[in-house]
Amino acid sequence: MSKSRKPTLDVLGPRGGVLQALTNANEDTVRWQGANDEELGTGVEYQDTRADEDLNVRVPRDGDGSGTGLRIRARNVFTTANTNGVTDVAFAAILDDGTAIAWGDPANPASDASAVKDKLENVKTLVSTTMAFAALRADGSVVTWGSPRMGGEIPEDLGDALDSGVIQLHSTTFAFAALRDDGRVVTWGNSSFGGDSSAVAEEIAQGVDRVFAYEGTFAAFKKEQGALIVWGMYSPPSNIREQLRSGVKHITQNGWAFAAHKDDDSALAWGHPQFGGDVPEGVRDQLQSDVVRIECNPHAFAALKKGGAVVTWGDSGSGGDSANVASQLGSDVESITASAVAFAARKKDGSVVTWGSGGGGGDSSAVADKLRDGVVSVHGSTWAFAARKQDGSVVTWGHWNSAGGGDHNVDDPEVVQELSSGVLKVQAFYAAFVGYKAGGKLVTWGGLGSGGDSSTVRQKLQSGVREVFSNLRGGALAALREDGAVVTWGRAQNGGDSSAVEAHLQDGVKTLYAAPFALAALKNGNLVLWGYQQNRAASRLIATAPPELEGNISYSALLDD
Numbered sequence: 033m034s035k036s037r038k039p040t041l042d043v044l045g046p047r048g049g050v051l052q053a054l055t056n057a058n059e060d061t062v063r064w065q066g067a068n069d070e071e072l073g074t075g076v077e078y079q080d081t082r083a084d085e086d087l088n089v090r091v092p093r094d095g096d097g098s099g100t101g102l103r104i105r106a107r108n109v110f111t112t113a114n115t116n117g118v119t120d121v122a123f124a125a126i127l128d129d130g131t132a133i134a135w136g137d138p139a140n141p142a143s144d145a146s147a148v149k150d151k152l153e154n155v156k157t158l159v160s161t162t163m164a165f166a167a168l169r170a171d172g173s174v175v176t177w178g179s180p181r182m183g184g185e186i187p188e189d190l191g192d193a194l195d196s197g198v199i200q201l202h203s204t205t206f207a208f209a210a211l212r213d214d215g216r217v218v219t220w221g222n223s224s225f226g227g228d229s230s231a232v233a234e235e236i237a238q239g240v241d242r243v244f245a246y247e248g249t250f251a252a253f254k255k256e257q258g259a260l261i262v263w264g265m266y267s268p269p270s271n272i273r274e275q276l277r278s279g280v281k282h283i284t285q286n287g288w289a290f291a292a293h294k295d296d297d298s299a300l301a302w303g304h305p306q307f308g309g310d311v312p313e314g315v316r317d318q319l320q321s322d323v324v325r326i327e328c329n330p331h332a333f334a335a336l337k338k339g340g341a342v343v344t345w346g347d348s349g350s351g352g353d354s355a356n357v358a359s360q361l362g363s364d365v366e367s368i369t370a371s372a373v374a375f376a377a378r379k380k381d382g383s384v385v386t387w388g389s390g391g392g393g394g395d396s397s398a399v400a401d402k403l404r405d406g407v408v409s410v411h412g413s414t415w416a417f418a419a420r421k422q423d424g425s426v427v428t429w430g431h432w433n434s435a436g437g438g439d440h441n442v443d444d445p446e447v448v449q450e451l452s453s454g455v456l457k458v459q460a461f462y463a464a465f466v467g468y469k470a471g472g473k474l475v476t477w478g479g480l481g482s483g484g485d486s487s488t489v490r491q492k493l494q495s496g497v498r499e500v501f502s503n504l505r506g507g508a509l510a511a512l513r514e515d516g517a518v519v520t521w522g523r524a525q526n527g528g529d530s531s532a533v534e535a536h537l538q539d540g541v542k543t544l545y546a547a548p549f550a551l552a553a554l555k556n557g558n559l560v561l562w563g564y565q566q567n568r569a570a571s572r573l574i575a576t577a578p579p580e581l582e583g584n585i586s587y588s589a590l591l592d593d
Contacts (some may be wrong), residue, residue, distance in 0.1 A: 039091040041100040043588060044498050044512060046543050047107040047476035048083035052076060052498055054514055057099075058092045064089055067103070083107040084157040088591060101261070101591030108585055109559060110176075112142050112160045112328035113205050114504075114548035121547050121564065122178070124165050130154045132167050134177070135578050142178035151175045159203040161221060166208050171198045183208040183221030193218045202245035204264060209250050215239045217252050219263075221482075226250040226264030235261045246285050253280070258295060266290060266309070268302040275300055286328040289346070291335075299323045299335055300374045301345070308333045308346035329370035333386070334377075340364040342377055344387075351375040351388030360385045371430065373414040376419075382406045384419055385538045386429075393417040402427045411460040413478065418465050420458050426451040426467060428477065439480045441487075450475035452569065461502045471499040474511060476521075483522035492519040503527055503546040508563060510551050516540045518553055520562075527551035527563030536560045542587035546592055557583040 039057035053062045053076045064078040072078070079298040079350065084106050108126040122143035123137035132152040136143035142163050145152060154170040164178025174194040174432065178184030183206065185487040186194055193212065200211040207221030209229075217236040221227035223250040229236060232252075241255040248265030260280040262268055266289065268276065275292075282293040289303025299319040303309030305457055308328065321339040332346025334354075342361040346352030350373040353359055364380045373386025376396070384403040388394030392415045396403055406421040416430025428442055428451070450467070455475070457468040464478035474493040478484030483502065486493055486509075496513045508527035511519045518537040522528035523540050526549045530537055537553060537560065545552040550563035559581050 038093055038098070039100050041089065041091050041102055043089055043102055043104055043375060044514065044516070044542055045080075046499075046501070046545070047087075047104070048080055050499065051078045051080050051087075051089075052514075053078075053089060053091075054528055055091050055100075057093075062089065062091055069177060090591070094198075102588045103591050104588045105586055106157065109545045109554065110158045110160060110165070111135075111545070111547040112140060112165070113162045113203070120163075121550060122160075122163070122165070123547065123552075123561075124158050124160070125559065125581060125585050126155050126158065127580065128586050129584070130170070131580075133578055133580050134165060139289060140178075141184060145177045145200060148177050157201065159201045159208065161203050161206050161208065164208075164221070166201050166203065166210075168198055168201045168210075172198045172213070174198050174201065176208070177544065181222060182206045183227065187220055190218055200243060202243045202250065204245050204248050204250060206248070207250075207264070209243050209245065211243050211252075215241070217243060217250075219250065224248070224265060229263050232261050232263045233257075244283065246290075247287055249285075249290075250285060260292060262290070267302040271342065272300060272302045282326075284326045284328050286330050286333070286335070286346075288330065289333070291326045291328070291333050293323055293326055293385065297321055297323050297338075299326060301333065306347055307331045308352065310440070311345050315343055315345045325368075327368040327370055327375070329375065329388075330372055332375075334370075334375050336368055336369050340366065340380065344375070348391055349373070350392075350396065354387045357385050357387045367410070369412045370412040371417060372414045374412075374417075374430075376410045376412065376417050378407055378410050378419075382408070382422070384410060386417070391415065391431040395445065396429045399427050399429045409458065411458045411465065413460045413465060414462055415462075416465075417465075418458050418460065420455055420467075424454045424456070426455050426458060430463070431494050441480060441485050442477050444477075447475065447477045451477070459500055460503055461500075462507060464507075464509065466500045466509070468497070471495045474500070474513065476509070479507075481523060483509035483528070486521045489519050489521050492517075501544040501546055501551065503549060503551055503563070506546075506549045506563070508551060510544055510553075512541060512544055514541070518544065519579065520551070523562070525549075530562045533560050533562045554585065554587050556585050559585055 042054040045051040059076045067089040086515040087104040090101040112122045120137040120140040122140040124134040134145040161182040164182045164184030167175045197209045197212045202209045204225045206225040207227035210218045215238045219229040240252045240254045244251040252261045258279045260276040284291045286387045289308035291301040331350035332352035334533040335343045344354040365377045370391040373392035374394035377385045382405045386396040407419045419427045455467040459466040463482035464484040467475045476486040506526035507523035509522045516539045520530040541553045541555045553560045
């Protein structure tokens, strides 16, 4: 009996996102495993939840059990946080030998790690604030560099606590937090953004199982009692703090306010009063029981209750007040989707109800007839929505000229025709949408200046596209094809124009990384960067990428099977 052919295997995608296996074997034979061979899932797609750990992917061969395997490297490229339009970007990378290096705009002190170069060995992962990095090493020690005001320098009194025993690192925009193996949390950096945890020092001195980090706030979770301890920019008042001491199972935040979902299915909120931190008394009563899930936009919250009723609070003009559609939200809602200033609820019968700012998608009256039934999913960008229907058509509504989107192509006959049928999946970005059709074909729509218009590269998007990446407000989009080629469009100066590095993007790219106003591709152990022309030389980041990167930052390696 002859042996079967050894299967081929390749993997594309971002660590922390959807990873996709390319193989000539049966799809259900693809096995995703932790580095210790723990079984995590099967199939050609895997939602990665362990981005900071190596991941194994295997396809067995029929007959003798042998096959092909890959080890997918842990997340290994990082950028500094983007806050308030800061464009002085710093990069850092963990090389295959465990050393870490940094580079980027000299205006950002996090781009220079020379002072700690000898200490950046055996690095497991990195986290960043706006102008500093912190590295967690395999021995449990922490190394930092960058702006002292933003966590780049460890205070002397914390030296012993960060020399060993650290198992997790987290960061807000200006501060760091380290979780130790003894359950203690240690913080440093800007005091207002969570660097000063003295007010909760006793509560986080032991027993913490997990830390959550938000823009200016940290939260420590103690699993046994469901306790949540919060400090930083939006620390809860004393009455809320007491209610968070037990029974918390999930937390939702919109940048201004927080909502906690408890194991008795009640909910409570705190933070900026206008944007959801102050719950009106009538709404508070409705949040005492039967809460299933909480959604939010940057200004308001919407809670889905058992039976499909919806309760809202926060800024009235952004969806916090749903009185005008209360009768439609009393039951049978299955899911809630947000834009920046509105909400859309999909009901069991496939209809959609909208509320909030009319200019941001809260007014869907112009397409009401198309939203009465058949909707299977709703997607929200900053100012608009798109609903995909059972027949593969897509319905769009909202305000396309806001947020720098400029003119739009939603009424373009070619786009209208493409959206009339055959759309399998929709992806929403800052001011643009992408629809996936059979064979990896793409159709794009929305703000022309933010990626809605892909007409200049349309021929390259007719088949074989696996995933689309965006640098958020940079307005540039990039498609990764299954042949490893990259196609870009959108705001040219922020990465939509990749002509300067086009020769490097024709094949072999495994994944893309988004930086503020720039994009990067990982190929054959090298990192290719482009974009970042915000009043700066177009080649600055490319020219300053250190030579140590060349061939030394791999996406995957063959497993010995």
